[in-house]
Amino acid sequence: MKTMIISITLLVMVFGTFIGNANAFNQTKYDAFVKKTLQSVVDQVNSDGKSAVTKQKFVKKYDTNQDGFINANEAEKIQDFLNQNY
Numbered sequence: 001m002k003t004m005i006i007s008i009t010l011l012v013m014v015f016g017t018f019i020g021n022a023n024a025f026n027q028t029k030y031d032a033f034v035k036k037t038l039q040s041v042v043d044q045v046n047s048d049g050k051s052a053v054t055k056q057k058f059v060k061k062y063d064t065n066q067d068g069f070i071n072a073n074e075a076e077k078i079q080d081f082l083n084q085n086y
Contacts, residue, residue: 034058035086038078045075 034056041059044051050069053059062074070078 031086035082038082041070042075042079042082045070045072051075 037054037056037059041051041054050071053063053068053070059070062078063070064074065071
């Protein structure tokens, strides 16, 4: 009985580690997606002066005047965020 409890405990620990690593991998992929999307918005603003806000909330939060576009000042804030975090 004691051996069975130890086996179950070890099995749970192994699966927990596997799930934890999978979550960390998914978070890494999401972070890369956020970085790429934000950088593309900044690049678009730098090339044409204005850029349509994408549907992602993490881009919309930078649209401070809520006009549906990221302007140069807002793009500068995004670039500052990218420089500090990536």
